[in-house]
Structure formats: structure tokens, C-alpha cells
Amino acid sequence: MTKTSSRQVLKKNQDSAATAVQSQGELLGVSLNKRVSITDVAKIAGVGTMTVSRAINRPEMVSDALRKRILAVVDELGYIPNRVAGGLASGTSRAVPVILPTLNHSVYVAFLEGLCSLLPDQGYQILLATSEYKPEVEEKLIATLLGWRPDGIVLSGVNHSKRAKSMLKQAHIPVIEIMDLTDHPIDMNVGFSHRAIGCAVGEYLIAKGYKQIAHAGSFAQHDVRAAHRVEGLQETLKKAGLPFGYVQNSNQPSSIGLGRELLSALLQRHPEVQAVFFANDDLAAGALFEAVLRGIRVPQELAIIGFNDQEIASQVSPALTSVVTPRFEMGRLAADMLLRRMRGERVDVKKMDLGFQIIERASS
């Protein structure tokens, strides 16, 4: 392949010097073994490096003839501009780190898809990292990722270590916090209020006449957002004079199987429970399967409500009531806000509440 290319180039530069060195694996002094650089292209095209740079990045600034010649050489040599060098020279890396707590929840994956559907097309590269829900890991990741001198950064949640915040401020780049809401965003913020969701679910279940209402979740000590939903729920129950102590947690990662276990444990401790709000639909689906297995009628004997409206919720039977959150759209919106800022535009609405909706189905 390399050989073929060099021959083709040769035809366009048919002088004795070129022919002479070709046998050494060189062409006009350009080694064919080393990665080809802008200088190589410039030499062979017989122009300055700046013209090559322009022909590639701002084609309209170069005359048609020259641009054509240069791009032909680029093609022949298989030249791929070095973004690392370009980034250093221009001070803009086009890198956008995304720190997610996990990839194990379809919510974060859907969000990531939203980002992927916009950022790469605009020339930005996603640097992926997962924090495992641990603030100290997140802090380290932020430090590492800022080393890439990113043009912007995406964080999950609104709780970050003091040092993390200070590093981000020093970086002077657009930052967007997603999935949750705060009154004091580092910079920009799109998400929804988990506390409000907890309240709404509480009100919904109370209105349906349930009295003994529980919450069950995974990764209890780490998932701050789930904790906020629990708080909202408990607050509402308290106000209504209902018991609010029915909480079943696990430290394991979320799964359908864990949903079964959580329900079993909960029913053993509190057989009187009438309705359970789960931290996500996988757990809720597991609980539903367990209930069906045990012959517990849903929702007559036990109501189940999930979270995030993952596909499974609508597909099981009875179908699961759930809370829809616009995760894919959140990804696109986050990307859009970042892009505008990275282009130098102003973004006036720095905090966006994307809201949520309870989708009532057969399970409650």
C-alpha cells in the first residue's frame, strides 16, 4: 500500500532527485517509514506548512489549484493531522471528558448516546471515565482529565468535592452538571429534581389509597440522587401522617435479581407494606417477577412503581408504573449547551429543569 502510494506520488513529481532516493524508502527527503507530518506534505506539494494547514482547516483561504494539489498529496501520503500538536499550538483540544458514575444503568448509557449523537459530529472527542459513584474517584478523574486541557466537561450529579470544584473553576472551561439540579451549579446544570420526584411519587401513591409505602434501592451509600428521592417520599408521607420508615437498601449494583431480593427482604421485615417505589426499573421488574412467583397479586396486594421508564417497564405484565426522565434528550441538551459555550456564545439559562412524569401502568 505504502509502495503504491509513493509511486503514484512519484508520477506527479517526476524528477531525478525523487527517483534517486525512492529506493532508500524516501521521497524528496521524506521518509516513508515515519508517520507523515505536515512538513512532509508541504515539501512534496512544494508549499509552506501553513498553506497545508489552511488547505485542510480553512479550505476557502487557499486558491483552488493549490488546495487541489495539496489535498492530493494528503491523500497519497495518507496524512492525518496530529491533533495533539494542533491542540498544543491552538490551545483548543476539542476534547470533552464525560464522567459517569457507572455504565451499569441504562440511564447513563442513554445519556451518553445523546452526547454521542451531537459532539463527535461537531468535531469534539468524548473522553469517557466512570467514577463508581465515588467522589474521591471523581476528583482524581477530574484532575487527570483536565490534563487533556479539554474545551468543556460533563459531570454527573451536583455533589463534588471542594478540590474538584476549585480545579474546575481554575480550568476556565464550560462545565455542565447533569442528572440532578442545584441552586449553585459550578457553571451549567441540566437535570431534574430527585426530591420532587420522591414527593410526586408519594403523593401519587397516597392518592391511590396506599398507606404502607416503602422505598427500595441499590448502592445505598453512594447513590445520592436515590437518597434525595427517598427524602422527598418520606417528607410527603410524614406530612400525610403515614409511616415513612419502610426503606430497604442494598449495597450491590442494581439488577433484576437484586430487585427480587430487595422485595423478599422487605416483605419479610414488613409484610404489611402495600406499595414499593424502586430506585429503578430493573429492580422493580425483579420485584414484580418475585411477586408473580409468590402469587402476590400486583397491584391488588402490592403496588410496584419503578424509576426511569426503561423499556422493560412497559413490556412486563402487569406493566410497571414508572417515572419517565428525558435521559437521551438530556444528553443532547447538555451537548448543545456545551457546544454553544465552546463556540464562544453565551448561554443565559444556565440551569434547566427537564422535569419528569409519572407514567401510570397496571402495577399501581
Place this chain on the structure above:
Amino acid sequence: MTKTSSRQVLKKNQDSAATAVQSQGELLGVSLNKRVSITDVAKIAGVGTMTVSRAINRPEMVSDALRKRILAVVDELGYIPNRVAGGLASGTSRAVPVILPTLNHSVYVAFLEGLCSLLPDQGYQILLATSEYKPEVEEKLIATLLGWRPDGIVLSGVNHSKRAKSMLKQAHIPVIEIMDLTDHPIDMNVGFSHRAIGCAVGEYLIAKGYKQIAHAGSFAQHDVRAAHRVEGLQETLKKAGLPFGYVQNSNQPSSIGLGRELLSALLQRHPEVQAVFFANDDLAAGALFEAVLRGIRVPQELAIIGFNDQEIASQVSPALTSVVTPRFEMGRLAADMLLRRMRGERVDVKKMDLGFQIIERASS
């Protein structure tokens, strides 16, 4: 924060010059507004930049006293080394692009988690990109990603455009192709034979006594690997003298709901079908739900077998027979092989067949 830091540093450099400029937002000629560079650290610590570099990257090469002093300054200033500059200077970016067809399949996500569990800890940064199963998108992504001068790269599948292959060869970096097997890997290859899986499933179903055996899948025109499983299945059916034309495809992305639709369509066209091999467990679960809904007894009237052994397979009832593939382990292994190569070690076994296993459950 910045102010506090500068004061603390000041104590260690208590000379009149420093005090004089501090009010201008400078300290020893170091602006506090610009991002802090290695030169800033060097100046304030009173050492050369190389010593700072060493104190950070090869601490053992610097005397204790000096290292301590330097790291203190690093801390005070909040200095974060610029990897872009470092990468350019050292010729190693520590970037590892990963091109996946989609994030919509839990297989790829699990694989990605496997990578994430190893690469970042070793100082490598994952650059994520999705090709939407399109070779031409993949080719473009490869070109873009090679611009980051990565130290290695991960590709999905073994079918890549000619230009893609040639670019990868020119890059002279370790390449690993995952998920599938080929006799002619670009460089390294871990995966399993989808054709063999198709054959094995065929033999399994034949042995169970099924005669009318179908395959149903999504993204038909793009998912080459699913197509190979179909080929294997059909080959086996053909050999056994059984009908092999029962194939139901859709161009939509995979989902539980699509599984329902696929089964409906298949049964309408071929009510005689006795067993269906689905392209993944989401589809299979959907089909199962649909069958239950229609009162079709599984497996007595219809056997269902899924692929990838996602969690849902074992949790529905009847539980789904499926084919386990070690996707998380594949991620770790791919990371491990890449890491060894990136460290300059040799990797002798360039092609690894990770195999698969049919997990028999109640649905077949």
C-alpha cells in the same frame, strides 16, 4: 482560593520582589490568571522545568528535599500537567480509542466496562466513538481518532474497509479487533466464532427434536455477526435435511418490543415454526412475553433461545435458554493485551477464541 494559595506560597519566598508584584495578580512574574504551566512551578520552586517534570513523573530521580518543595508548589498552584504538550514531546498520548457499533446493546456496554476496569488505572484514556454499525462511519472515525496519535486502538468486529486497514497499518500501533474472529487480524483479535455459535445452536435444537427452526434479528443489513450466526445455523439445518428458510429480520434497533413484533410477524408467515433463535436476549424476552400473552406454551409449543445471556434471560419465566459470551472478560483481556503491547512487551498469541456456552433453561 487562588489568593489563599498565593499567600501560602509567598511565605516560602518572602522577598520584596514577590511582594511587590503580588498586588498585580502576579507572583514572581507568574500570572495567576493564566493556566499554570510547568515553567511557573519551576520558577516558584526555584528549579528547572525538567526537575519539576521528574518530580512528578519519576519521583525517585529527584532528591527528597527538592521533590517535597516542588510538589508543595504544585499543590499550591493547582498545577495540572498538560498531557497534550507532554504527549507531543514524548510521542505517546496514552489515548486508546474504542469504536463500538452501538451502546444500545448491553454486550458492548459490558465490554466497555471491562476496558474501563483496566485501562484508566494504567494511565490510559479511553476515547469513545460509535459507528452505528456502518463501515463508512467507522472509517471516518478511525481517521479522526488516529489524529490523536493513540498508543493503541480497539475495534469491533473483523470487517473493516480497505482504507481503514491501511490507515491502521500505517499507524504502527497495536490494534485489537473484538467480538468476532478472523484468520487475518489486522494485529490482535479476541472474540468468538459467530458461525460456530449458529452451528452449535442448530445442533442443540435439532438434538432436542425441533424441526422447524427459525432465526429472528434486528438491524439485519448491518449486523454482520448476527448474519454469521444465521449462516452457521442454516448450514447445520441444511446438513440435517431440515428447512432453513425461516428467517425474520427487522431494520430497527433491538428492543423487547421488537422481539414481540418479530415473533408476531414470524408466526403469521410460518405458523409451523417450533423454535426460534433470537439475535439477543432482549428480543427473545419480548418474544417470550408475546408468546405468554397469546397463550402459546413455551417450550412445548414454541422454543425460544436467546443470545448473550443478559440478565433478563435468567429472570423471566420460563427462563430463557441463551448463549453465554464472556463480554466483560473480553474487555479485560483486550485491555490486557493492548497494555502489554503498549508497554513494549511481545504478545505471542495474537488470536484468542474465548468460546461460548449454551445455557439451557426452561424455554427450550
Place this chain on the structure above:
DNA sequence: ATGAAAGCGCTAACAA
């Protein structure tokens, strides 16, 4: 429209 010079921030290689 094109090119030359300078330098982005860091590290390899060498010198002291």
C-alpha cells in the same frame, strides 16, 4: 493568497 518565524508546554538527550 501565501510564507516565515515564533512558540504552545512539555520531555529526550545530553551536559555538568
Place this chain on the structure above:
DNA sequence: TTGTTAGCGCTTTCAT
């Protein structure tokens, strides 16, 4: 052990 020099490959700036 530490510092100096010279780039890495590109783009900015300024000249032509």
C-alpha cells in the same frame, strides 16, 4: 542529582 538545549507538529501572527 540537576540543568540546558533542542525539538515534538502544529497554528498564530505578521509579513509579503
